[in-house]
Amino acid sequence: MDTGTHVVMGIALGGLAMADPVVASHPITMTAVIAGTIIGSQAPDIDTVLKLRNNAVYIRHHRGITHSIPAVLLWPILITFVLGLIFQEANILHVWLWTFLAVFLHVFVDIFNSYGTQALRPFSNKWVALGVINTFDPIIFGAHLIALMFWAFGADPVWTISILYVLLFFYYVVRFAVQAAVKHAVRNTVPGAKNIIVAPTIRFFQWRVAADSETHHYVGRAYGRSINIYDKFLRHPLPTTNLMQAALKDKNLAAFVSFSPLFRWEISEVDDIYEVRLIDLRYRSNDYYPFVAVARLNHEHKVIQSYTGWIFSEDKLREKLDFSMN
Structure with a gap:
């Protein structure tokens, strides 16, 4: 997801943390937890600085090791250690728990983008990309903003954020269903289609489509279940010259x-x-x-x-x- 969405997700998770009695009853712990969820929701994307070096390094490593299993375990420890020095009276265990959830949620939601992550490292270097949510999804971002506004105007944060997450769960289910329908439509449109890639766009009903057959590459767009093929290229294997x-x-x-x-x-x-x-x-x-x-x-x-x-x-x-x- 984009930086802005990760920020609002971190704030929302801080609101959900009020369901924890230790957090809700201890103002210093509450402050530390909210700081932890916001920082934790951003920490894995520190590898964005690789772009300052060059694009090759950035493309090969962005969402790689910083989104891996070891990183998901180490980020919360590092963040909690720093917050413990600042908020010395905070309950460190609960700060760590909620920070860990923020880091895990960051990596988890990135899996649903087309770019994906190497979340299975070190067991596998495969890119895990489910391709159902655009990097910036206005519905997800907007829903978080609305929920945070309700919280700011006095609504109970636990109930507000809980309702938000339930609604977003069903939104993700719908996105998977739409993606499956688009893939089915591609198979009906492109004879012998394989290696089908259906990627979301910022518009709910529009998807980018790319697919192979035995002889051609196909590129197009889906508008609902309607598939428009714009380009068709002959397939040639990479030469071994x-x-x-x-x-x-x-x-x-x-x-x-x-x-x-x-x-x-x-x-x-x-x-x-x-x-x-x-x-x-x-x-x-x-x-x-x-x-x-x-x-x-x-x-x-x-x-x-x-x-x-x-x-x-x-x-x-x-x-x-x-x-x-x-």
Whole structure:
């Protein structure tokens, strides 16, 4: 989820903590718990700073180790230790319990996005992404804001947040049902469809659709159960040439391949320079595929420029490639 949603979820969890008699009866513990739930709801996303290094590192590691099983156990201990130094009279056990719940909830809800997390590490490096909730879901965010407003105007926080979570549970059930219906519609629309990816958008009834058949890639949109296929590409396996193998060893292309489950490739040659481009098919926007990885290689198959990330024009891509040489 986005940062704003994680913030309101942390505050809401602090309200639910009033159901704990120890928290409700001890103001210092209550303050520490609310601080813990807010900080805990943000802590796993500290790896966002990796973007300051480069996109390849960010793509490969964001929502990785910081969202893993060891991290879910260690974040609450670290946060509780710091809060214990600040709120020395607080009940540390209860601060830890609610902080742990905040960290766990952060990782848990991220699983429902298309991006997903490596929540099963160290047992598996597989990305767990259920793809039923958009990174920013206005209904989830808005429902939290309404509940927090009721709390601010005097409503009982335990009942208010409990009702919120019950309603959101049924909302998630509905999202799963809609996703299943869209996948069924894709199978009826695309002959022999497999590797179907149905990803949510910010609009409730609109979904991004990408799928493979034995011979083609298909890209489109779903509006309810109506499937519109916008693009159809012939499928070609990645070549095993020395050129492609050299390109795939580049950090930017390697990061892209580790993250993208459905992409096509292109190779071109201009002025004695080869360009290898990988194009993620999940994110079509205004007739353009903005999430790409590009490597330019010389005739010795040495990478001289490379980039991966979100690019919305060829001019901007050339700027990024030129910058990568500096």
